[in-house]
Amino acid sequence: MDTKEKYSNLIKSKAVAFGFQSCGISKADFLEEEAPHLEQWLQNNFHGEMHYMENHFDKRLDPRLLVEGAKSVVSLSYNYFPAEQQNNADFKLSKYAYGEDYHEVIKEKLRNLVAELQQEIGAFAFRVFVDSAPVLEKAWAKRSGIGWVGKNSNLITKKNGSFYFLAEIICDLELIEDFPVTDHCGSCTRCIDACPTKAIVADKVIDGSKCISYATIELKDQIPDFFKDKMEDWMFGCDICQDVCPWNRFSAPTLEEKFRPNSAVKNFTKQEWKDITREIFSSVFKKSAVMRTKFSGLKRNIDFLSE
Template identity: 65%
Template sequence: MINNKTKYTQFIKSEAKRLGFLSCGISKAEFLEVEAPRLEKWLKNNAHGEMRYMENHFDKRLDPTLLVEGSKSVISLLLNYYPSEFQNEDSYKLSKYAYGADYHFVIKDKLKSLLHCIQDEIGEVGGRAFVDSAPVLDKAWAAKSGLGWVGKHSNLLTQKVGSFYFIAELIIDLELDYDTPVTDHCGTCTACIDACPTKAITEPFVVDGSKCISYFTIELKDNMPSEFKDKFDDWMFGCDICQDVCPWNRFSKPHNEPLFNAHPELLDMTKKDWGEITEDTFKKVFKKSAVKRTKFSGLERNIKFLKK
């Protein structure tokens, strides 16, 4: 006879699938012992650059029970964003995750639906949803719950679908059956390290965020550093180089989430169009997009830097 813990675990995983998540793994909510010294060293080396928010809530980043009172389980979920259509080849490049609607809102809605389903089925279950906007080490939790392994480029990888997906969590006060980590399948491959034009992957599994093209084009508020001139490979928002060269991403399949489909104009725009982009066009093309984070002025700055 199936006990309640197993029954609830199976229910949660089947509901996650129904809501469109790629996969679902569950870990015990506890202190991340292995990650603690790594995070401390990364911060001491100033690898977060101007992302000072990474210094905040150090303890909460490592212990979900400090984030959600009485929490017992971390439910990790993956949502595919790999597109079926891509930008014009003669275009400044945008990271694939930003083609469609802002993932924060899309995923938050799905997580809330999942939590409501859990509460309707099981009863009073407390919890919180997290999508990349709170101090949660999402890749560590996803790896801990067997959804993949952290690759040399520091992204989560799976053998079946590569790495083009979002990671999100539900942290709840219900004990469940827990999954176990999978083995690392990067082997001797160094494709991501070799391909990074700014040498941001300083050693296997360690990314210096302050040298990453994504950091420069999204997080950095100052002027672009001149020493990286001609090293951006036409990326104006984010960067996918380390993922594009990864052999495991040969297995990426297009997503089936309509909200992640790109605005038609975005796919057709050329470098000339981007160079002449107006604020009105920006607002129309990126109306509900994560690109709004960099604002029109930020995107304009990035394009000017690429054109010089």
């Protein structure tokens, strides 16, 4: 077994040991196929007020600009599908936000994973990413064979569906590349048909400015009237296009305790959400990704849904 194979196998076995669902490897190279799509998406203003998407265009497409001497992108997925879900009669949070902030939880796992790798391999240059910095996560995960990009632009796998976080280790190790898997969406259009704002404007193309997740998280101003009576009680994020996806019947509950919902998330009624105070918000969402929208943002969303 040569060094490339040895290191590749070691990384994948460590990923399993740290609880990651999948691990795939691709060559750190320019994302030639994605470049025109990203440029067109930005030109169409599908990013709305997410102006940060306009920044670091070159870095989004070339990981070697993020890690000097980068040779490999290790893509990983981590399951967050909850065993217990909110009552559908209540204002809803996207399932990824039920528990603690995934950025922190998964980044810590990645750092510990790399620390163990370096004990066995020796020092190597790397950076870890969890939905942070200009990294096109789905493109790398697709290249590495973790799954395919569905019509709703989420990464989907036959075995696990799509309720998982993506993460990357960009490093200067030479590793064995994996290969993309085939697309298994076929003629299914359930995600397109189910989207109440018609944000899925074409196969794999999302008009972010029409997405409920964008309106409830990214948008800092008042929610436009366009969203009136279309948000289906989503107060933070939206899971509609994933909930209707047939592949998500294979989603199994996460084993990560930190991603499980607390009692307030599970049991609050609509009235309790309407009456939420800054103190209760801070208590319920102390370590949550919901802190990103702040109390004022969540209150704005709830008030908009209540009008």
